[in-house]
Amino acid sequence: MSLHIGADVNEIAESVLISGDPLRAKYIAETMLSDVICYTEVRGMFGFTGSYNGKRVSVQGTGMGIPSTAIYLHELIHEYGVKKIIRIGTCGALQHNLKLGQLILADAAYTDSSTHLNYFSSMDAAVKASSDLLKQAKDTARRLSVSITEGDIFSTDTFYNEDAHRWDSWIKHGLLGVEMESSILYTLACHNKVQALSILSVSDNLVTKEYSSALEREHAGMDMMKLALEIA
Numbered sequence: 001m002s003l004h005i006g007a008d009v010n011e012i013a014e015s016v017l018i019s020g021d022p023l024r025a026k027y028i029a030e031t032m033l034s035d036v037i038c039y040t041e042v043r044g045m046f047g048f049t050g051s052y053n054g055k056r057v058s059v060q061g062t063g064m065g066i067p068s069t070a071i072y073l074h075e076l077i078h079e080y081g082v083k084k085i086i087r088i089g090t091c092g093a094l095q096h097n098l099k100l101g102q103l104i105l106a107d108a109a110y111t112d113s114s115t116h117l118n119y120f121s122s123m124d125a126a127v128k129a130s131s132d133l134l135k136q137a138k139d140t141a142r143r144l145s146v147s148i149t150e151g152d153i154f155s156t157d158t159f160y161n162e163d164a165h166r167w168d169s170w171i172k173h174g175l176l177g178v179e180m181e182s183s184i185l186y187t188l189a190c191h192n193k194v195q196a197l198s199i200l201s202v203s204d205n206l207v208t209k210e211y212s213s214a215l216e217r218e219h220a221g222m223d224m225m226k227l228a229l230e231i232a
Contacts, residue, residue, distance in 0.1 A: 002075040005047060005060070007039035013049055013058040015084040015232040016076055017225075020069070020181055022046040022061025024088070028225055029059055045072070057232045058082075066113045066157060066184040073188045084133065084195040086228045087185050088221070090203035090212075091153060091177035094167055098202050100210055103148045103224050104176050105129075105137055106198040111155040111183035119187050126152055127186035130195040136231045137197055144230070146223045151176040153200070155183035167206060177202065197231075199224050 001008060019025045026046045029036045033050030039058075040047040047060040062072040076082040091104065098104075108126035116123055134150075141148045152175050154167075159180065167178065182198040189196030201221035204211040 002079040004042060004045070004071050005040050005075050005079070006042045007047065007080070009080060011037065011039040011049055012047070012076065012080040012082065013056040014082055015055070015057050015086075016082050017057065017059040017086050017088050017228050017232060018062050018069070018072065018185070019059065019088050020062055020064045022063070025059045025061040032225060032229060033057070033059070052229045052232065055232065057229060062181065065180045066111075066115055066155065069181045070115065070184045070188065073185060077188065077192050077194055082194065084232065085185060085189060086133070086196070086232060087182060087198040087200075088224055088228045089179055089181060089198065089200055091179040091200040093177050093202045093205040094154075094171050094175050094207065096205070096207040098149070098176065098205060100202055100205070100212055101221065102202045103141075103146065103221060103227070104153065104200040104202065105134060105148055105150045106153045106182050106200060107134065107150055108152045109155045109183040109186055109198070110152065110170075110175070113155065113157045113183060115184060116187065119191055127183055127190060129186060129197045130189065133195045133197040133231065137199065137227060140230045141227055144223075144227065146227055149176065153182060153198070154178045156180055171207070178206070199228050
């Protein structure tokens, strides 16, 4: 039983979907899984295990940001033996052609978080997704006729910033979006030899200034959630 999750070891599956929003975890459990148990409500960070097409899978809220996500990732990997972690989240698009709801498979994540330096000597390197899981996601998306785009993203520690040109250089370098969790997911997965992938739904576009509502973000991307469950 871990400090922040508090579940018994056998209550969590080896494949886990993580979401910054615990209400998205609850929504998935209620609408897409069968034979569901709620294994944690500690700090309002819901966690559920159920069945999807005969496969046992868990879904866990992590809260927003790298530090909070790192806590849950550490416990899932070290306390519960999780082998595959798929992030289902939202991002802000950095390219004008990305529409609201577009799904992004994050090949790699750059970051401005100093946590990166706990594992790497330079801030310049991006951390990559698991190649096998990325290929599986692309093949499954093709089979399901789910529209995806693939590329690098940015994980930031600071949501709000007064620099109006903060993202200019990353836009020029072709990064697809910005969010707050994938870098630490890829880092800890690589460090602990588990599989990891972030599947993201565009909730707003920082170039065109289009935005989704809070409810739309909570329920974002039925295709995203189905794709994640199919490869879990």
